[in-house]
Amino acid sequence: GAGVSQSPRYKVTKRGQDVALRCDPISGHVSLYWYRQALGQGPEFLTYFNYEAQQDKSGLPNDRFSAERPEGSISTLTIQRTEQRDSAMYRCASSLSPRQGTDTQYFGPGTRLTVL
């Protein structure tokens, strides 16, 4: 079946511009996670949702970062006034169970963001 999809796969933007990254989880998956991943390292947690409710946003670096999942399916991670240090791979994952900590997470291919 279809896995987690993300778009765009690559995004190049100029410093100061806003960007929106999209994640489409596996159908029926309740939990959705956003991570930021540096090359060769594991994903660092940003935020996650159960259904449409944002459960934890403690990993968001600052208030320029926000995320939403208004209908409990597709999620958007928005970065306002991008800075060069925001350049990274942004990865989304979803899991089936609404119960935290009991289910495998499946990752999407990621969006490679480059801020010039």
Added chain:
Amino acid sequence: GENVEQHPSTLSVQEGDSAVIKCTYSDSASNYFPWYKQELGKGPQLIIDIRSNVGEKKDQRIAVTLNKTAKHFSLHITETQPEDSAVYFCAASMGGNNNDMRFGAGTRLTVKP
């Protein structure tokens, strides 16, 4: 794709004892193995990781071992404390930008005072 199995699913230990969580993986090309700790209401936090060119890595009370031949890796927590209580996830990937990263199903660790 990669398949990661994690055992046990639940683990209860007395404060001060050691805890060991084991994972196996299927793809011999995997070379990066992170461990995450997830507390109630929080997202998974990376606590330690190991790469395939290293057999063991230690960070204070936490250590991870890797056996590439057997395709298994383990998390060891010594002198456990109640604040170690959480769900722990292992994961395996080929690193870089590869999307074939898989988490294990998690181990709920309870440390009893």
